[in-house]
Amino acid sequence: MILSPKQLLALENVQWRIPLQGCAFTDNIAPWSNHLVSEINKLAQYLLTNSKVKATPELVALAFWARKSNIKSIQKTMQNDHLEQPRSVVHKVFHIAPANVDTVFFYSLILSVLAGNQNIVRVSLRSGDITQQLIKLLDTYLKTHQSCLSQLISIVEYDAEHRSATEAFSQWCDLRVLWGGDKAIQAISHIRPQTRQIAFPDRFSIAIIQLTEVEQIASAVDGLIRDLLPFRQQACSSPKAFYWWQTPNALQKVFWQRFGEQLGTNSQQFSMSDQVEQIICGQRLIMQGKVIAKPCQAIAGMRVIQVEKLSAVQFELHSGYGLLCDVQLDTLDTLPFADKLQTVSQFGLSQAMLQKLTKYQDNKGFKRLTTLGQALTFESNWDGINLPRAFTFIKSCDE
Amino acid sequence: MNLDLPDSVNMDSLLGLPVYDLTAQQKNSVLFQWLLKLTHLHILHCPEYARLLQYIAPDSIPTIEDIPPVAVRLFKELSLKSISEESIVKTLYSSGTSGQPSTIYLDGVTAKLQSQILVKILQHWLGKARRPMLLIDSPTTIQKGAGMTARAAGLQGLSFFGRDHTYALDENMQLNVPVVQAFFERYQGQSILLFGFTFMVWQHFIQALQDQQVRFNCTDAVLLHGGGWKKLQDKAVSNSDFKEAIQQQLGQVRVQDYYGMVEQTGSIYMECEQGYLHCPVWSDVVMRRTADLSVCNQNEVGLIQVNSILAHSYPGHCLLTEDLGQIIGEDDCQCGRKGKYFQVLGRVPSAEVRGCSDTFA
Numbered sequence: 206m207i208l209s210p211k212q213l214l215a216l217e218n219v220q221w222r223i224p225l226q227g228c229a230f231t232d233n234i235a236p237w238s239n240h241l242v243s244e245i246n247k248l249a250q251y252l253l254t255n256s257k258v259k260a261t262p263e264l265v266a267l268a269f270w271a272r273k274s275n276i277k278s279i280q281k282t283m284q285n286d287h288l289e290q291p292r293s294v295v296h297k298v299f300h301i302a303p304a305n306v307d308t309v310f311f312y313s314l315i316l317s318v319l320a321g322n323q324n325i326v327r328v329s330l331r332s333g334d335i336t337q338q339l340i341k342l343l344d345t346y347l348k349t350h351q352s353c354l355s356q357l358i359s360i361v362e363y364d365a366e367h368r369s370a371t372e373a374f375s376q377w378c379d380l381r382v383l384w385g386g387d388k389a390i391q392a393i394s395h396i397r398p399q400t401r402q403i404a405f406p407d408r409f410s411i412a413i414i415q416l417t418e419v420e421q422i423a424s425a426v427d428g429l430i431r432d433l434l435p436f437r438q439q440a441c442s443s444p445k446a447f448y449w450w451q452t453p454n455a456l457q458k459v460f461w462q463r464f465g466e467q468l469g470t471n472s473q474q475f476s477m478s479d480q481v482e483q484i485i486c487g488q489r490l491i492m493q494g495k496v497i498a499k500p501c502q503a504i505a506g507m508r509v510i511q512v513e514k515l516s517a518v519q520f521e522l523h524s525g526y527g528l529l530c531d532v533q534l535d536t537l538d539t540l541p542f543a544d545k546l547q548t549v550s551q552f553g554l555s556q557a558m559l560q561k562l563t564k565y566q567d568n569k570g571f572k573r574l575t576t577l578g579q580a581l582t583f584e585s586n587w588d589g590i591n592l593p594r595a596f597t598f599i600k601s602c603d604e
Numbered sequence: 605m606n607l608d609l610p611d612s613v614n615m616d617s618l619l620g621l622p623v624y625d626l627t628a629q630q631k632n633s634v635l636f637q638w639l640l641k642l643t644h645l646h647i648l649h650c651p652e653y654a655r656l657l658q659y660i661a662p663d664s665i666p667t668i669e670d671i672p673p674v675a676v677r678l679f680k681e682l683s684l685k686s687i688s689e690e691s692i693v694k695t696l697y698s699s700g701t702s703g704q705p706s707t708i709y710l711d712g713v714t715a716k717l718q719s720q721i722l723v724k725i726l727q728h729w730l731g732k733a734r735r736p737m738l739l740i741d742s743p744t745t746i747q748k749g750a751g752m753t754a755r756a757a758g759l760q761g762l763s764f765f766g767r768d769h770t771y772a773l774d775e776n777m778q779l780n781v782p783v784v785q786a787f788f789e790r791y792q793g794q795s796i797l798l799f800g801f802t803f804m805v806w807q808h809f810i811q812a813l814q815d816q817q818v819r820f821n822c823t824d825a826v827l828l829h830g831g832g833w834k835k836l837q838d839k840a841v842s843n844s845d846f847k848e849a850i851q852q853q854l855g856q857v858r859v860q861d862y863y864g865m866v867e868q869t870g871s872i873y874m875e876c877e878q879g880y881l882h883c884p885v886w887s888d889v890v891m892r893r894t895a896d897l898s899v900c901n902q903n904e905v906g907l908i909q910v911n912s913i914l915a916h917s918y919p920g921h922c923l924l925t926e927d928l929g930q931i932i933g934e935d936d937c938q939c940g941r942k943g944k945y946f947q948v949l950g951r952v953p954s955a956e957v958r959g960c961s962d963t964f965a
Contacts, residue, residue, distance in 0.1 A: 491656055492653070492656050503895055503896035
């Protein structure tokens with residue numbers, strides 16, 4: 206039996222951070238309508254002018270992403286589809302957000318709102334500060350602004366062990382979106398298994414760099430820092446290993462020196478507990494993963510560990526938190542191509558090399574090729590799933 | 605260098621060392637020799653440990669601080685041992701509240717050493733006479749299952765120092781008032797020993813005595829407790845609050861904390877009259893900076909590394925904990941004991957939280 210919003214709101218041991226509302230109207234929530242795009246843009250503008258947002262790069266990035274110009278460019282990728290037709294029914298989407306990447310639920314939520322769906326987002330009790338901040342900002346915005354968004358957005362917090370809540374929300378929804386570890390996905394998939402579902406399991410990512418002159422170093426350093434620091438290197442698109450391609454040792458040395466200098470002055474830093482995790486993770490890779498590695502090098506609160514090579518299985522032991530494996534690459538064949546390899550971010554590679562890499566991508570060696578510094582930029586086509594389409598055409602979407 | 609297991613002659617001379625009398629220099633030469641020996645031993649017999657030291661030549665390690673410490677967490681994730689399955693005589697588990705417990709494998713040599721050293725340390729503080737003993741726990745704690753949890757191991761290990769072992773809590777962890785009352789009446793005026801894990805003593809004993817307004821008038825009692833302050837810190841209970849509350853309910857009680865962990869059972873760090881934890885001759889602490897593992901200055905807060913020469917059956921002679929502490933001084937504590945003395949300041953913020961008890965066996 207599907208519970209009514211009133212019954213869902215009354216569920217025990219569930220804390221509604223932004224309560225679910227009845228969603229009666231359908232007229233002005235045609236998928237991707239100008240009205241919806243403009244409502245999201247207003248929210249983006251609100252976030253961009255907030256001082257707390259300005260101090261948090263992860264929040265700036267998502268607010269920037271939600272601006273009208275960017276949303277319109279996402280919409281363009283769906284041009285051939287029949288959009289902006291009012292719906293006779295409002296579809297319902299239940300998002301289960303991960304604890305490791307604080308802001309990913311926002312992207313998933315907004316794309317679903319743009320598709321004209323009503324949403325419940327479940328956040329973990331273990332969620333980080335940025336998640337909490339973002340929820341407060343959304344709540345304040347919705348309370349102080351007249352917007353149809355308040356009927357489409359709701360956020361709930363409860364313990365992962367609370368199966369009956371997950372079951373009730375799964376029954377309520379037309380589509381369930383799972384962001385999370387393999388184990389969490391497996392556990393949730395067993396709850397009301399007939400629920401239509403999109404899942405984003407564990408992935409790992411790497412970076413490949415080639416330097417030929419000192420002038421390149423500044424932007425390469427900048428790019429790596431941008432891909433490493435946010436979310437404490439917990440995002441699956443954050444590189445865990447850094448591969449050098451035909452780069453003289455002298456340049457590598459200068460690179461790490463500049464990297465340390467810039468990291469040291471950055472407003473975001475790896476914390477003491479992150480550093481403890483780095484030590485543990487380095488030892489785990491060597492002791493359990495049998496990685497051939499030199500002792501860690503401490504660089505401005507993070508650690509770089511020189512390893513001979515890494516297999517996809519060994520990456521599973523790498524939990525991030527500011528530990529980067531440094532590998533000299535002799536041939537592309539030794540890269541850890543696997544279903545679990547998500548993003549390859551590159552810097553300075555020749556056209557010929559890029560073409561070779563693309564061939565590996567075409568052969569399903571990895572999911573996404575991007576420029577160093579762009580690894581964490583959310584793309585609406587994520588992990589091979591076109592989210593705007595998946596949210597817009599729920600009945601026809603294939604899992 | 606002799607790579608054989610320590611022979612019994614060696615061990616006897618080791619056991620004969622005075623607990624808190626060696627100066628830094630004397631102690632360092634004994635410790636360094638033994639820790640290096642153990643490093644060699646574990647490289648030979650524990651493949652995971654050998655991998656960790658793959659770029660280090662053990663013969664050219666210049667000082668104790670250059671022996672790489674193994675992160676304690678790895679004992680939760682891996683089965684680390686330097687002995688064959690057949691040589692295992694005892695397996696210890698930490699009583700972590702979250703995730704996997706640590707698993708520590710003991711052979712006869714290590715198990716014996718642990719209990720002998722524990723006896724040496726505790727006799728220094730308690731004397732040789734066995735006192736009537738009140739255990740602040742439930743008798744069911746040591747009966748549960750086959751595995752030896754740290755709490756059960758602690759209760760069992762400590763029982764050696766007492767007689768007429770009386771459990772203060774019933775099987776539901778409720779204060780057993782008639783039993784406790786009878787115990788204090790029977791031994792009125794005599795020396796008694798109380799033992800429990802810090803959180804258990806507070807939550808299930810002192811608070812229950814307060815709630816039920818039960819008081820006793822001890823004249824010569826020692827309360828030994830350990831296992832960590834994390835849960836009490838959350839409730840804003842300090843060491844002095846703790847001591848005061850105990851004395852209010854029980855009278856003349858010498859309250860002594862200790863620091864120790866199941867990964868280095870036996871070589872515990874006892875709190876002295878000045879309120880500092882003391883390193884016995886068989887073990888030592890090093891505080892390290894988390895950023896690069898360099899050694900902290902005196903009074904600087906760092907990650908606690910514990911070294912112990914008792915870990916023969918598993919590579920736990922140099923361990924990096926997830927606790928923070930600071931060295932207050934060495935060889936010059938007001939209490940008169942030699943060795944480093946230090947304070948524990950709790951766990952690294954947001955590191956995995958452990959249970960309320962770990963140590964003795």
